[in-house]
Amino acid sequence: MGSLQKDHELENEMVSVTNPLDSEELRRQGHMIIDFIADYYKNVEKYPVRSQVEPGYLSKRLPESAPNNPEPIEKILQDVQEHIVPGITHWQSPNYFAYFPSSGSIAGILGEMLSTCFNVVGFNWMSSPAATELESIVMDWLGEMLTLPKPFLFSGNGGGVLQGTTCEAILCTLVAARDQVLRNIGRENITKLVVYGSDQTHSAIQKAAQIAGINPNNFRAIRTTKSSLFGLTPDSLLSTIKSDVEAGLIPFFLCATIGTTSTTAVDPLGPLCKIAKKHSIWVHVDAAYAGSACICPEFRHFLDGVEDADSFSLNAHKWFFTTLDCCCLWVKDPSALIKSLSTYPEYLRNKASESKLVVDYKDWQITLSRRFRSMKLWLVLRSYGVTNLRMFLRSHVKMAKTFEELVASDKRFEIVVPRNFALVCFRAVPSVIKLR
Amino acid sequence: MGSLQKDHELENEMVSVTNPLDSEELRRQGHMIIDFIADYYKNVEKYPVRSQVEPGYLSKRLPESAPNNPEPIEKILQDVQEHIVPGITHWQSPNYFAYFPSSGSIAGILGEMLSTCFNVVGFNWMSSPAATELESIVMDWLGEMLTLPKPFLFSGNGGGVLQGTTCEAILCTLVAARDQVLRNIGRENITKLVVYGSDQTHSAIQKAAQIAGINPNNFRAIRTTKSSLFGLTPDSLLSTIKSDVEAGLIPFFLCATIGTTSTTAVDPLGPLCKIAKKHSIWVHVDAAYAGSACICPEFRHFLDGVEDADSFSLNAHKWFFTTLDCCCLWVKDPSALIKSLSTYPEYLRNKASESKLVVDYKDWQITLSRRFRSMKLWLVLRSYGVTNLRMFLRSHVKMAKTFEELVASDKRFEIVVPRNFALVCFRAVPSVIKLR
Ligand SMILES: Cc1ncc(COP(=O)(O)O)c(C=O)c1O
Numbered sequence: 001m002g003s004l005q006k007d008h009e010l011e012n013e014m015v016s017v018t019n020p021l022d023s024e025e026l027r028r029q030g031h032m033i034i035d036f037i038a039d040y041y042k043n044v045e046k047y048p049v050r051s052q053v054e055p056g057y058l059s060k061r062l063p064e065s066a067p068n069n070p071e072p073i074e075k076i077l078q079d080v081q082e083h084i085v086p087g088i089t090h091w092q093s094p095n096y097f098a099y100f101p102s103s104g105s106i107a108g109i110l111g112e113m114l115s116t117c118f119n120v121v122g123f124n125w126m127s128s129p130a131a132t133e134l135e136s137i138v139m140d141w142l143g144e145m146l147t148l149p150k151p152f153l154f155s156g157n158g159g160g161v162l163q164g165t166t167c168e169a170i171l172c173t174l175v176a177a178r179d180q181v182l183r184n185i186g187r188e189n190i191t192k193l194v195v196y197g198s199d200q201t202h203s204a205i206q207k208a209a210q211i212a213g214i215n216p217n218n219f220r221a222i223r224t225t226k227s228s229l230f231g232l233t234p235d236s237l238l239s240t241i242k243s244d245v246e247a248g249l250i251p252f253f254l255c256a257t258i259g260t261t262s263t264t265a266v267d268p269l270g271p272l273c274k275i276a277k278k279h280s281i282w283v284h285v286d287a288a289y290a291g292s293a294c295i296c297p298e299f300r301h302f303l304d305g306v307e308d309a310d311s312f313s314l315n316a317h318k319w320f321f322t323t324l325d326c327c328c329l330w331v332k333d334p335s336a337l338i339k340s341l342s343t344y345p346e347y348l349r350n351k352a353s354e355s356k357l358v359v360d361y362k363d364w365q366i367t368l369s370r371r372f373r374s375m376k377l378w379l380v381l382r383s384y385g386v387t388n389l390r391m392f393l394r395s396h397v398k399m400a401k402t403f404e405e406l407v408a409s410d411k412r413f414e415i416v417v418p419r420n421f422a423l424v425c426f427r428a429v430p431s432v433i434k435l436r
Numbered sequence: 437m438g439s440l441q442k443d444h445e446l447e448n449e450m451v452s453v454t455n456p457l458d459s460e461e462l463r464r465q466g467h468m469i470i471d472f473i474a475d476y477y478k479n480v481e482k483y484p485v486r487s488q489v490e491p492g493y494l495s496k497r498l499p500e501s502a503p504n505n506p507e508p509i510e511k512i513l514q515d516v517q518e519h520i521v522p523g524i525t526h527w528q529s530p531n532y533f534a535y536f537p538s539s540g541s542i543a544g545i546l547g548e549m550l551s552t553c554f555n556v557v558g559f560n561w562m563s564s565p566a567a568t569e570l571e572s573i574v575m576d577w578l579g580e581m582l583t584l585p586k587p588f589l590f591s592g593n594g595g596g597v598l599q600g601t602t603c604e605a606i607l608c609t610l611v612a613a614r615d616q617v618l619r620n621i622g623r624e625n626i627t628k629l630v631v632y633g634s635d636q637t638h639s640a641i642q643k644a645a646q647i648a649g650i651n652p653n654n655f656r657a658i659r660t661t662k663s664s665l666f667g668l669t670p671d672s673l674l675s676t677i678k679s680d681v682e683a684g685l686i687p688f689f690l691c692a693t694i695g696t697t698s699t700t701a702v703d704p705l706g707p708l709c710k711i712a713k714k715h716s717i718w719v720h721v722d723a724a725y726a727g728s729a730c731i732c733p734e735f736r737h738f739l740d741g742v743e744d745a746d747s748f749s750l751n752a753h754k755w756f757f758t759t760l761d762c763c764c765l766w767v768k769d770p771s772a773l774i775k776s777l778s779t780y781p782e783y784l785r786n787k788a789s790e791s792k793l794v795v796d797y798k799d800w801q802i803t804l805s806r807r808f809r810s811m812k813l814w815l816v817l818r819s820y821g822v823t824n825l826r827m828f829l830r831s832h833v834k835m836a837k838t839f840e841e842l843v844a845s846d847k848r849f850e851i852v853v854p855r856n857f858a859l860v861c862f863r864a865v866p867s868v869i870k871l872r
């Protein structure tokens with residue numbers, strides 16, 4: 001926020017407006033925030049994991065309207081402690097066992113802070129070259145750690161991008177796939193397009209299809225059973241596709257999952273991709289949670305078959321030590337995304353984009369503006385290093401294995417499906433419960 | 437990341453894995469980051485605003501793959517300074533005059549840090565009541581500061597939500613509007629739907645239409661001229677709608693802008709809404725940049741007519757002192773969003789949602805997972821207070837006015853369109869340039 005020195009009346013008024021980015025004030029208040037945050041983590045284990053408040057609790061505690069006058073940070077932090085903390089479900093508590101682990105880390109938090117500090121709006125290369133280039137670099141790094149097939153990497157003419165969430169990653173790839181088909185068969189056929197997943201696939205796919213204008217009747221949540229450990233079977237996919245084709249519909253998108261939300265089931269990528277390819281179906285592989293573990297050689301086999309998929313994503317904010325949001329998406333054909341998602345109005349034109357030597361990530365995602373997300377991934381990779389990261393992930397799996405053994409040895413409980421990663425699915429045995 | 441005490445071998449391995457959320461280590465490294473950030477702001481004015489690097493600069497400076505071993509934060513911060521800072525376009529520099537001001541502030545930065553620290557994944561009320569409730573509260577506060585008509589506020593059965601960007605806000609409302617129409621006329625008519633904006637409307641609308649499956653031929657960027665100061669005229673909207681209807685098409689969405697990207701033109705909301713209403717068209721008002729100024733009574737008239745619109749958004753990350761991303765969206769009929777964007781799989785079911793007493797913001801947006809964005813808006817409102825915020829905004833407008841006067845008094849330049857807010861559009865007068 002610049003200043004102009006001319007008009008006296010103007011200057012006088014300016015004086016009373018504090019510089020909202022004064023570096024020394026930022027330092028002073030920043031150190032206070034750090035102590036607040038460190039104290040939060042010191043105590044996080046003591047809070048009840050799930051907030052105990054009732055709906056509407058906060059409006060009873062806060063004023064009816066925004067304050068007219070400034071309030072000091074001390075007072076605000078006191079209110080955060082008194083009124084906000086009790087209303088938080090503590091996702092970072094070691095006692096939190098709902099959903100997938102929310103694996104924040106010091107490196108992830110600091111990376112996010114740096115990204116916040118630079119506050120760049122990195123829609124294209126020129127708007128902040130470092131934001132774009134660091135992202136491409138760390139996505140190739142991580143792709144190599146996962147031994148993703150070369151065609152997914154920039155070095156193999158594919159490439160990676162950091163989205164906010166898997167919902168966005170799926171929506172982007174689904175739209176790219178949709179348009180690829182519609183360019184061939186004509187837009188009027190949009191109502192015939194069919195999307196495939198299993199009844200275990202995350203609801204992100206249904207929502208993406210709905211947003212992209214796919215007929216809700218044309219979303220197939222193919223039934224899975226315990227006999228296939230809740231994986232999508234090639235047979236059931238094939239027969240569903242066949243009956244859709246017979247009905248005059250047009251299959252175009254399959255979301256296969258490595259590590260489903262409910263039981264970490266693994267869909268058999270190889271056979272599914274084979275079927276999909278025959279029907280020109282785009283295959284997206286959603287490894288939101290389990291993908292991270294695949295940087296360990298002993299877990300990499302879960303990704304076998306990914307070489308025949310079109311896109312692959314995992315959430316670094318689930319099990320790779322960044323804070324929300326950080327979804328890593330790789331595609332073999334970035335131009336498919338770009339054809340669907342690019343806009344190039346007058347005010348975004350620039351020489352670097354013209355030159356085609358640079359990546360403009362705005363054309364790989366839903367939104368124009370984007371945060372410097374690679375900073376947190378870079379800090380995680382550097383602060384911990386590949387060896388340590390593998391050890392972390394293994395230790396989580398090992399804890400789960402130990403827990404699984406304990407449960408299995410107790411007659412009151414049963415393991416519902418065998419454990420693949422660090423999620424253990426168990427339940428109380430109904431008959432035993434009744435006996436007591 | 438909990439710990440299990442049983443298996444000796446397991447424990448031994450765990451010891452060598454440092455706790456990634458150790459509070460004292462977080463404190464130590466956190467204080468270092470704050471000093472780094474404060475120093476960045478102390479020096480930000482000295483950096484060339486636009487990064488001077490060439491495409492591909494960073495891959496020459498960074499290693500080919502992720503490090504195997506951990507690296508200390510000191511070394512990482514040194515690399516940020518040496519290799520990242522030169523590649524950044526300094527959006528926060530007082531010398532930055534591209535696009536709209538990116539108005540980060542201490543309060544905005546600290547709010548973001550708190551949100552990062554809690555790292556809640558606030559998709560529904562239960563997943564962190566405070567995140568949902570604070571958001572609803574600050575959206576009503578800000579709505580009242582803008583004197584938005586009651587039907588946009590929770591207290592009037594509408595409501596506000598924090599999206600990441602305007603792109604998302606427009607996509608959500610457009611999808612809601614699309615489905616409202618399709619429920620009446622049948623999905624097969626999706627190819628007939630028409631979206632309206634002007635040739636000055638932000639490209640976000642075109643992209644949203646494209647993602648939502650609207651036929652690209654049915655996107656109208658209605659021409660504006662200097663005679664209407666680049667505002668969309670009611671006549672041109674009406675005649676475009678008429679010819680579309682005659683052609684058998686179905687108008688359904690209009691994006692009107694208060695403060696366009698190129699010249700801060702203001703579309704005449706009242707007359708446009710009147711026409712739209714007659715044709716059952718959903719009107720979204722995009723005040724991404726200029727909306728913030730409307731908390732000052734003397735600028736509020738720019739929003740006149742908003743009472744007849746269906747939704748309204750502004751970017752707090754543009755001119756309301758939060759960091760990216762923070763788009764404030766208000767709608768009169770949240771149920772329209774919910775009908776289009778809700779999913780309710782088994783793993784998200786819970787009593788609070790069942791009770792219908794709470795807001796589940798996942799159903800108001802594209803993604804499932806969401807950050808605690810209200811924290812930064814709350815900190816901005818409290819740290820500065822309404823009176824000061826108005827003063828800031830006024831001082832920016834006043835600076836622009838002074839600059840406009842200086843330019844106008846210089847024969848070498850001309851003002852292209854009269855200034856509305858803090859953007860001055862001027863150019864060198866070609867004839868004068870030639871004479872020299
Ligand atoms: C397999 C799977 N896919 C997708 C998601 C949704 O991820 P996001 O919230 O990033 O959209 C989840 C969340 O638990 C998941 O388990």
Ligand SMILES: Cc1ncc(COP(=O)(O)O)c(C=O)c1O
Pocket residue numbers: 367368369535536600601602603604638640693695696697722723724725751763
């Ligand atoms: C009028 C207007 N609308 C929308 C946008 C895009 O906002 P976002 O990046 O939040 O999608 C801009 C950005 O400059 C804008 O000026």
